[in-house]
Amino acid sequence: MKEGLRQSMALLHTWTGLLLGWLLFAMFATGTSAYFQDEITRWMQPEITGSADPVTSAEGAVRFLQRTAPDATSWYISLPNSRSATTQVYWQAAEGQKRGKRADTSAVLDQSGREVSTRDTRGGYFLYRFHFDLHYIPVLWARYLVGVAAMFMLVAILSGIITHKKIFADFFMLRFNKGQRSWLDAHNVTAVIALPFHLMITFTGLVTLAIMYMPWGIAANYADRTAFQDAVFGKSVEVARSGNPAPLVAVAPLMRTASAAWDGKRVGYVKITNPGDSTAMVNIARASEGAIGSRGEEISFNGITGRPADHSMAKGAALATESVMIGLHAGRYAEYGLRWLYFLSGLGGTIMVGSGLVLWTVKRRTKLPDPSHPHFGFRLVEKLNIATVAGFPAGIAAYFLANRLLPLSMAERADHEINSLFLTWLAVFVWAVVRPSARAWPEALGLTAALFAAVPVVNALTTSRGLPASLLAGDWLFVSFDLVMLVLAAGFAKGARRAARKRAEGPRAVRRKTPEAMAA
Amino acid sequence: MAKSAANARTTGPAGRRIGRWNVASRIVAAVPANYLVTSLATACLARLLAHGLAVNPAEASVTATLLSFAIFATIALFAFGLRSVSRLWLWLAVSGGVLGAALWLSLGMGGRL
Known part of the structure; x- marks a missing residue:
């Protein structure tokens, strides 16, 4: 390969990776945690135990909605899957009624249709939404920003591959304590081992919001997006209420019929329009864990007679490909073995982005005209690196801690949990700015390690589901959560120790390899 | 100081110096022009x-949309x-x-839904 091409690709790789690298780090970290969003939610709602049956839950939810919102335009019932125990219901207020806040038109129910009394939290769902909606900024802007970042990532991956000389040898290359070489190895190993995952996750991530980023393929054939959606999902006929009351058909038999049509796969979602009216309709969608494709099967029933209604969705290779791409990205189909692989690959991706960011400064430090007084750009990157690589994980740990420590009766409690994440992140950023970078690195990493280590301790002190109790009870979800926190704490503590040692030795001592460093 | 660092970085293939305008024009080609051509x-493909x-x-439409990201990434690589x-x-x-x-031409010939 021509050296010139490799050089220009290296340049492209460096800058596409750096410019939005901090956002990509946060996206990778929250996206990785989102593979366990149901488990995180369960950990964050320690009051809820046991499991729930989807059919019983649906019946309970219908009873709740008949009491609470009998004349709503539609009811949405998100049923528990094999990993969760609660039912989420939302309803759309009848026309003419003013729209209330989200909390006024939604509820979390147990299997018998009673509202669960648990601490107010958005759980793992918040981390999942942050992954593409961010926070504190309008969702639309966030999604464009996230899309630009994902495209930068795709270009960074491709140019990184072209730059790379010995892609196979680097599978086996991880040299510790070698300064810049070690950072490069860490970057290469995490990038190369999970390369198919990184390519897949970045491309499919773009596909999840493709219509927003690249609407012109649809604009070329359809007058507007609604026409396209009608062609794909079947025409959504919004029928107005007739005003003639009629009792709603029982949902349980419809769910069984639907399940049977899908070879026994469970139902994930029930939507009821115009409940209690003679125009009622029941839409039943397959649970997303039932197959890879995200666009699940759906069956519509007449809401009075229970007869299947005509509902045809377009089928074809491209639509199926898109559906599978989105499904691969979200990983909802994955059982635990594969789910852990997703999680580890995502962790690898997070480390890849983080080590790449650090590498940018490590590579340039030696070439600085005056390494003790770097120029503004270099300092900015260094501070943002500390704030993000150490500070963002610290924020996630603080989010979990806030869940256990904030008073249960606090108003807007869920929002305060989220604020604690961002306040911690901000605090680490401020700390990184005011302290010399060489000191701020071990301090910030040490803080992150301490926060993660505190999570199982605080959990044991504030709930009856601490690590010893969970071990005895065989509650593997809680055991795994606490253990992952400890592993993360150990990882950050190791990073803090290494950064502290490097500071003590100074950049020169590392290259001279003192006997102490060899022994350590 | 920053300027000399930037120049040292952008010493291009065959030891040629790549000027600021060269890089700026490639960025314009790689992002806005690329988006226009990809769109x-x-x-057209749709x-x-x-x-x-x-x-x-x-x-x-979906086939074309799925391919669009590959087209965009490829043009971005070519731009540099x-x-x-x-x-x-x-x-x-x-x-x-x-x-x-x-x-x-295709839109002019009609058939637009």
Whole structure:
């Protein structure tokens, strides 16, 4: 390969990776945690135990909605899957009624249709939404920003591959304590081992919001997006209420019929329009864990007679490909073995982005005209690196801690949990700015390690589901959560120790390899 | 100080110095011009599949949309990989022109839903 091409690709790789690298780090970290969003939610709602049956839950939810919102335009019932125990219901207020806040038109129910009394939290769902909606900024802007970042990532991956000389040898290359070489190895190993995952996750991530980023393929054939959606999902006929009351058909038999049509796969979602009216309709969608494709099967029933209604969705290779791409990205189909692989690959991706960011400064430090007084750009990157690589994980740990420590009766409690994440992140950023970078690195990493280590301790002190109790009870979800926190704490503590040692030795001592460093 | 660092970085292939304008023009080519050409290519492909090859329009549109990200990434790589900036812009202008004309003709012939 021509050296010139490799050089220009290296340049492209460096800058596409750096410019939005901090956002990509946060996206990778929250996206990785989102593979366990149901488990995180369960950990964050320690009051809820046991499991729930989807059919019983649906019946309970219908009873709740008949009491609470009998004349709503539609009811949405998100049923528990094999990993969760609660039912989420939302309803759309009848026309003419003013729209209330989200909390006024939604509820979390147990299997018998009673509202669960648990601490107010958005759980793992918040981390999942942050992954593409961010926070504190309008969702639309966030999604464009996230899309630009994902495209930068795709270009960074491709140019990184072209730059790379010995892609196979680097599978086996991880040299510790070698300064810049070690950072490069860490970057290469995490990038190369999970390369198919990184390519897949970045491309499919773009596909999840493709219509927003690249609407012109649809604009070329359809007058507007609604026409396209009608062609794909079947025409959504919004029928107005007739005003003639009629009792709603029982949902349980419809769910069984639907399940049977899908070879026994469970139902994930029930939507009821115009409940209690003679125009009622029941839409039943397959649970997303039932197959890879995200666009699940759906069956519509007449809401009075229970007869299947005509509902045809377009089928074809491209639509199926898109559906599978989105499904691969979200990983909802994955059982635990594969789910852990997703999680580890995502962790690898997070480390890849983080080590790449650090590498940018490590590579340039030696070439600085005056390494003790770097120029503004270099300092900015260094501070943002500390704030993000150490500070963002610290924020996630603080989010979990806030869940256990904030008073249960606090108003807007869920929002305060989220604020604690961002306040911690901000605090680490401020700390990184005011302290010399060489000191701020071990301090910030040490803080992150301490926060993660505190999570199982605080959990044991504030709930009856601490690590010893969970071990005895065989509650593997809680055991795994606490253990992952400890592993993360150990990882950050190791990073803090290494950064502290490097500071003590100074950049020169590392290259001279003192006997102490060899022994350590 | 920052300037000398920037110059040292951008010493390009064969020891040639790459100027600021060279990099700036490649960035314009790689992002806005690229998006324009990719959009035209996506729209053209969707029209071609739906009207030329009688593929179901939803399928045609989704096929083109899925490919668009690969097209965008490829053009972005070329924007920095091609040695000559003038050749890069020539390629972009010609393909943009051809695709734009094809789309205009296709829309002019009607059949738009």
